[in-house]
Amino acid sequence: MHSVLALETSCDESAAAVVRSTANGDIEVLASQIASQVQEHALWGGVVPEIASRLHVEAMPFLVNAVLRESALPIHELDAIAATVTPGLVGALMVASVTGRTLAALHQISFLGIHHLEGHLASVYLGNYSPSPPYLVLLVSGGHTELIRVGPHGLMERLGRSHDDAVGEAFDKVARLLGLGYPGGPAIQAKATEGDPKRFSLPKGKISMPSGGFHPYDFSFSGLKTAMLRIVNGLRASGGALPLADLAASFERVVAEVLVEHSFRCAMDHNLNHLVMVGGVAANRRLRQLMKRQGEILGVTVSMAPLKYCTDNAAMIGAAALGRLQRGVLATSCETGVAARWQLERADALYESLPAF
Numbered sequence: 582m583h584s585v586l587a588l589e590t591s592c593d594e595s596a597a598a599v600v601r602s603t604a605n606g607d608i609e610v611l612a613s614q615i616a617s618q619v620q621e622h623a624l625w626g627g628v629v630p631e632i633a634s635r636l637h638v639e640a641m642p643f644l645v646n647a648v649l650r651e652s653a654l655p656i657h658e659l660d661a662i663a664a665t666v667t668p669g670l671v672g673a674l675m676v677a678s679v680t681g682r683t684l685a686a687l688h689q690i691s692f693l694g695i696h697h698l699e700g701h702l703a704s705v706y707l708g709n710y711s712p713s714p715p716y717l718v719l720l721v722s723g724g725h726t727e728l729i730r731v732g733p734h735g736l737m738e739r740l741g742r743s744h745d746d747a748v749g750e751a752f753d754k755v756a757r758l759l760g761l762g763y764p765g766g767p768a769i770q771a772k773a774t775e776g777d778p779k780r781f782s783l784p785k786g787k788i789s790m791p792s793g794g795f796h797p798y799d800f801s802f803s804g805l806k807t808a809m810l811r812i813v814n815g816l817r818a819s820g821g822a823l824p825l826a827d828l829a830a831s832f833e834r835v836v837a838e839v840l841v842e843h844s845f846r847c848a849m850d851h852n853l854n855h856l857v858m859v860g861g862v863a864a865n866r867r868l869r870q871l872m873k874r875q876g877e878i879l880g881v882t883v884s885m886a887p888l889k890y891c892t893d894n895a896a897m898i899g900a901a902a903l904g905r906l907q908r909g910v911l912a913t914s915c916e917t918g919v920a921a922r923w924q925l926e927r928a929d930a931l932y933e934s935l936p937a938f
């Protein structure tokens with residue numbers, strides 16, 4: 582049994598959590614708090630890095646105090662303090678990383694630097710049904726769209742990815758085009774509920790392979806975005822109000838269909854009968870429904886991160902840290918900095934004695 586204080590500030594959510602592993606391997610979230618900056622960034626139509634860093638600095642002490650109090654665990658009884666160290670906005674990442682390392686040094690506890698995507702992957706373990714490897718993960722967030730095979734001992738292999746925009750980014754850009762505000766995913770979902778998802782036919786982006794044919798698992802969302810732009814421009818030129826609900830519903834349907842088709846094809850081709858979905862876009866209602874339905878049709882088990890742990894939070898960073906502790910990882914060098922980019926496949930390097938960056 583281990584317990585961890587986890588911190589997350591890689592983008593526009595400041596978050597802290599205390600999590601604990603139980604004797605039977607489950608994870609208990611003793612406290613989890615998020616101070617969202619969405620309203621401040623919405624004024625600018627997207628995340629402003631300098632504003633993000635400043636707001637993280639303001640929020641972090643309050644969040645740490647609040648979760649420690651709520652968990653009723655004295656800090657010196659924790660096994661580790663974990664913080665996201667990559668990937669993300671450098672100035673923002675530094676806030677959780679420096680806070681975590683300082684607290685760890687002060688209380689002589691281990692510090693674990695966590696890869697943000699490993700956190701998203703671990704978020705499924707915060708739900709009722711934990712998958713056991715090997716399984717396939719569809720990771721869909723604001724910065725990533727990836728299909729990852731998770732094998733025994735946490736071994737990860739990327740089998741599919743987006744060649745241009747991440748799917749969350751496509752939601753955000755299309756929402757801006759439709760004047761629906763930031764963040765785009767929840768705004769499009771809300772508008773789409775009143776719309777006709779079949780009203781507009783939109784392209785499902787394909788990636789050509791040098792050997793001919795199309796890549797079965799990779800994604801492209803730029804063509805879909807351009808098609809939306811063309812339709813909107815055409816409708817504007819002909820006058821009248823935009824059918825926002827139908828546009829949002831059609832876009833959401835095509836995105837969900839592409840994600841579901843590629844994921845199940847990849848799972849079947851690789852003989853994986855368990856599919857996991859995590860990341861901010863995994864909160865999308867239509868996508869969740871379609872995933873479940875397709876899983877039932879094809880006899881593939883589908884597990885998804887609980888709704889509240891799809892978008893950025895610190896409980897998932899704690900869950901990833903518990904996974905590392907369970908596999909015998911003791912600490913990240915306190916000299917490790919933060920990095921804007923770092924491949925998930927190289928996350929093990931965060932725990933080598935020489936700092937990875």
Ligand code: KG4
Nearest residue numbers: 722723724749765766861862864865892893
């Ligand atoms: O995982 P996340 O919180 O942050 C990153 O690591 O990127 O994902 C944020 C993304 C944003 O692009 C947001 O628009 C999208 O997730 N998102 C959604 C929904 N909720 C958040 N997209 C579609 N439907 C939603 N309900």
Ligand code: ZN
Nearest residue numbers: 697701722893
């Ligand atoms: Zn994220």
